[in-house]
Structure formats: structure tokens, C-alpha cells
Amino acid sequence: MHRAVSRHRAGDDRLAETPRRLTMSYEHLQRRLDDDEVIILDGAIGTELERLGAPMHQEAWCAAALDSHPELVNTVHQSYIDAGADVITSNTYASTRMALESGGLGHRMRDWNEFAVRLARDCVNSTAGSHPVCVAGSVSTFGLFRDTPIDEPVVRKAFREQAEILAAAGVDLLLIETLAAEPATILMAIEACAGLDVPVWVAISALIDPGSGRIMLGIHESIEHSTRVRVHEPLSDTVDRLTDAGVSTLLLMHSDLKATAPAVDVMAAHHRGTLGVYPNAGHWLRPEWAFVDQVSPEEFVAEASRWHESGARILGGCCGIGPEHIRALDSRFR
Numbered sequence: 001m002h003r004a005v006s007r008h009r010a011g012d013d014r015l016a017e018t019p020r021r022l023t024m025s026y027e028h029l030q031r032r033l034d035d036d037e038v039i040i041l042d043g044a045i046g047t048e049l050e051r052l053g054a055p056m057h058q059e060a061w062c063a064a065a066l067d068s069h070p071e072l073v074n075t076v077h078q079s080y081i082d083a084g085a086d087v088i089t090s091n092t093y094a095s096t097r098m099a100l101e102s103g104g105l106g107h108r109m110r111d112w113n114e115f116a117v118r119l120a121r122d123c124v125n126s127t128a129g130s131h132p133v134c135v136a137g138s139v140s141t142f143g144l145f146r147d148t149p150i151d152e153p154v155v156r157k158a159f160r161e162q163a164e165i166l167a168a169a170g171v172d173l174l175l176i177e178t179l180a181a182e183p184a185t186i187l188m189a190i191e192a193c194a195g196l197d198v199p200v201w202v203a204i205s206a207l208i209d210p211g212s213g214r215i216m217l218g219i220h221e222s223i224e225h226s227t228r229v230r231v232h233e234p235l236s237d238t239v240d241r242l243t244d245a246g247v248s249t250l251l252l253m254h255s256d257l258k259a260t261a262p263a264v265d266v267m268a269a270h271h272r273g274t275l276g277v278y279p280n281a282g283h284w285l286r287p288e289w290a291f292v293d294q295v296s297p298e299e300f301v302a303e304a305s306r307w308h309e310s311g312a313r314i315l316g317g318c319c320g321i322g323p324e325h326i327r328a329l330d331s332r333f334r
Contacts (some may be wrong), residue, residue, distance in 0.1 A: 021197040023134070024132075025124075026172045029134055032086075033313055033314075038308065038315055039276075039314045040086045041136075041276065041314055042080035042085040042316055043326050044322060045062060045073075045089060046091075046093065046094065046319065048323075049062050049065045049072055052075060053069075054068065055068065057105075059143075061094040063093075063095040063112055064105075070115070073091050073119050080323055082127075082323070083324075083327035084330025086132070087136050087172075087314075087316070088123065088135060088136070089120075090137050090138055090171065091119070091120075091138075092113050092116045092117075094143075095113050095162070096141075098144055098158055099143030100143075109162075113162060114165060114169045117135065117166060117169035120135045135170075137163075137174050138166075139193060140162075140176070140177040140178070141177070141181040141185060144181065159189045159193070160192040171198065174193050174198050174200045174201070175201045175203060175251075176190065176202045177254075178253075179203075179253060180230050181204075182232045183217065183237075186202070186204065186241075186242070190242070190247065200249075201250075201251060201276070202242060202247045202251070204235075204253065205253055205254050206218065206255050206260075206266075207259050208259045208262070214234060215266050216231045217233050217234070217237075218232050220256060220259075235266045239267050240270055242271075243270065243272060247273065248273035250271050250273060251275070251314060252264060252275075253278050254278070254280045256280070257295060261307065261310070264310045264312055267311075268310050276316070277307045277316075278316040279318060279321070280318040280319040281294050281295045281317075281319070281320035281321055294320060297324045297325045297327070300325045300329070304333075305332070315333065
């Protein structure tokens with residue numbers, strides 16, 4: 001069995017320096033990882049909000065629920081804590097400068113991100129004593145999933161803005177979620193989060209290239225009743241880049257279950273830090289989620305056991321994966 005270890009390759013080490021400010025919850029989590037224990041990440045936020053009845057915004061997706069249905073955001077966080085999650089994620093994946101500006105909501109950037117952290121933190125504090133829970137602040141590339149050129153200075157500034165707000169709001173760690181992003185954009189986000197004295201985890205997406213059958217960085221997604229495939233480079237090359245950049249905790253996010261196990265194998269072969277996995281089930285038909293190709297909690301745990309055997313020590317879910325799946329993970333790996 002592959003054991004995840006915390007070592008870095010020689011490189012520019014943008015994230016390699018250990019943050020000076022570690023919360024007690026994160027220190028507890030890190031000790032468990034050092035002991036080769038499994039850390040349970042939460043499941044989907046946006047699709048759970050949709051399932052509970054929160055309307056999805058055309059541009060800001062689930063971020064608008066912070067304004068319209070904060071009680072449902074609270075319910076989602078609480079359901080994952082009750083299911084055994086060791087880490088819950090702030091509802092800030094869609095609260096990026098890019099997405100909010102597109103929807104005419106740029107003026108809500110700061111208060112929505114701060115409020116999202118407060119909601120998550122309040123849930124953790126209200127259940128203190130059950131088990132230590134960390135709050136991960138999602139810094140994402142949401143709003144860049146378009147066929148238009150990226151304005152690099154604007155994007156760098158947007159990443160840094162969100163990261164600074166979340167760090168100041170009191171998250172235990174930053175989770176950079178780079179769904180569909182190309183390597184240069186991922187590195188921009190990493191640079192933006194460096195030096196904030198908060199641990200940083202990085203999540204990337206992968207697919208099986210329809211042409212070659214190789215495991216690639218990218219995404220295969222249904223959007224607005226059409227299928228879009230983005231293929232960037234071999235996943236192994238990306239993992240090498242990120243390890244060289246000092247990424248010690250690397251996760252596979254929002255990837256099809258069929259691609260997940262082989263992608264984790266590639267990551268384990270090329271990354272010498274901690275590995276995590278949180279795949280999806282279903283497809284996005286903007287702005288809502290199509291709950292198709294769903295997987296049962298039992299099937300999900302069976303798949304997760306394979307990822308664990310390959311070296312993954314952080315296990316959770318993305319879109320379409322709910323509290324019942326997280327509870328099943330907790331029962332299997334706790």
C-alpha cells in the first residue's frame with residue numbers, strides 16, 4: 001500500500017514554507033494525517049443547496065443562497081458535521097470576483113465571502129466537543145470557465161482578494177479549487193494564496209481523454225444542454241508542476257468516477273505529499289445540477305477504498321455527493 005508522505009521535490013517552493021499560524025483544529029488534523037489516518041472532507045455544497053430548494057443564480061450559482069437562504073447553507077454544513085466530516089468548506093466556490101461581476105453582484109464580494117465563513121464557523125462552534133472540525137475557505141476559478149482570454153493581472157488580483165478575505169475571516173485552511181483550469185491559471189491561484197500564513201490545499205480535475213485514453217488535466221462536463229471537453233496536458237505533468245511549486249496537499253476534485261481511480265494512481269506516482277479525492281456524480285445544466293448517473297453510498301465507499309489503497313488520505317465528495325455518502329465514508333474509515 002502506498003503511504004502518503006509530506007516531502008517536496010526541489011523547485012521554486014511557492015507554498016513550501018510552513019505557515020506560522022496553525023489553528024488547534026488544523027494541528028489536530030495534521031497529526032492525524034501524519035499518523036496515516038483518513039480525513040473526511042464534506043460533500044457538495046451547491047448541489048445540496050439546490051436539492052433543499054435554494055434557487056441557483058445564472059452567474060453566481062450557489063453564492064446567491066448566502067443572501068436568499070442562509071439557513072439552508074447552515075443546514076448543509078450541519079448535515080456534513082453530523083455525518084462525520086472533519087473538514088467543511090465555506091460556500092465561497094461561486095463567490096469569486098469574476099462570477100459576481102458577471103452577475104452584477106461585484107459589490108457583494110467581501111460581505112458574501114465573510115458571511116460564508118461565519119456561517120461555517122458558527123456551525124463548527126455550535127457542535128464543539130463532538131469532534132474537531134476545520135473550516136476550509138474555497139478560493140476558486142469559478143467564472144473563468146469560458147472561451148475568452150484571461151486577463152492575467154485581473155485574475156491574479158481576484159484570486160488574492162478572495163484569499164485575503166477568507167484568511168482574515170478565520171478559515172483553518174485555504175482550498176484552491178481549480179476546476180477545468182489550465183496549468184498557468186492554477187499556478188496563478190497558488191501564488192495568490194502564498195504568504196497568507198494559512199495552510200493551502202490545491203484541488204485539480206482530470207478526465208480520460210476520449211481520443212488517446214490517457215489521464216489528462218481537464219474536464220468533461222455537460223453545460224447548457226451540450227457537452228464540453230477541456231483537455232490541457234497529461235495529469236502527470238501537472239502534478240510534477242504543482243509538486244515543484246511546493247504543493248504538499250493535492251486533491252482530485254469534481255472528476256467522473258470512471259476517471260478517478262486511474263487519476264489517483266497517476267497522482268500517487270508523481271506527488272510526494274498528501275493526496276485527497278472528492279469526485280462528482282451527475283452533470284451541470286447551467287445554472288442547475290442534473291442528478292443523473294448517481295452513485296449509492298455503498299458504491300461510493302467501494303470506490304473510495306480503491307483510492308485509499310492508492311494512497312489518498314483525504315476523502316470526500318463534490319457535486320451530487322451528499323451527507324449520506326459522507327456518513328458512509330466515516331463509517332468505513334473512522
